Amino acid sequence: MVRKPPTADVGARVDVVRAIAAARLEDRGPLMPVLHDVMAEFGYIDHADVVAIADVLNLSVADVHGVVSFYKDFRTAPAPAHIVALCRGEACQSVGAEALYAAARYAAAAGDYGPDTEVEQVFCFGNCALGPSGTIDGRLVGRLDPDRLSALTQEWRS
Numbered sequence: 001m002v003r004k005p006p007t008a009d010v011g012a013r014v015d016v017v018r019a020i021a022a023a024r025l026e027d028r029g030p031l032m033p034v035l036h037d038v039m040a041e042f043g044y045i046d047h048a049d050v051v052a053i054a055d056v057l058n059l060s061v062a063d064v065h066g067v068v069s070f071y072k073d074f075r076t077a078p079a080p081a082h083i084v085a086l087c088r089g090e091a092c093q094s095v096g097a098e099a100l101y102a103a104a105r106y107a108a109a110a111g112d113y114g115p116d117t118e119v120e121q122v123f124c125f126g127n128c129a130l131g132p133s134g135t136i137d138g139r140l141v142g143r144l145d146p147d148r149l150s151a152l153t154q155e156w157r158s
């Protein structure tokens with residue numbers, strides 16, 4: 001995902017979002033493509049974007065917000081520098097994923113993985129035989145434990 005810093009010019013951003021939505025106005029079911037386009041352009045969907053999209057597509061703000069908040073891939077804030085996604089699916093739970101997830105959340109909140117790292121939950125990467133599984137900035141890894149996770153994120157602390 002391309003990360004762009006939040007723009008200070010909200011009006012200019014809303015103009016871009018309105019143009020994105022207007023370009024899809026004749027599409028059948030334009031909301032999802034518009035949201036994906038805004039994500040591609042800015043890396044997240046701001047509340048002002050939701051209002052603008054709702055206006056252009058003649059939807060309610062609640063409808064647009066509901067879709068944005070339903071799908072985890074639609075971010076409502078800029079992405080952090082690093083993302084650790086840990087599986088909490090049943091197979092991974094049976095080999096310690098819940099304890100790993102709790103430890104990772106605690107470590108991230110304490111800044112142990114660097115200053116701007118988010119820990120997310122996922123429910124199966126299809127890597128069940130090598131659980132606990134996760135991704136580190138999108139790279140699939142298995143057989144995770146707190147020590148291995150710490151080692152794999154070491155470079156983020158320098």
Ligand code: FES
Pocket residue numbers: 087088089090091092093123124125126127128129131133
């Ligand atoms: S349950 Fe964790 S990868 Fe499938």
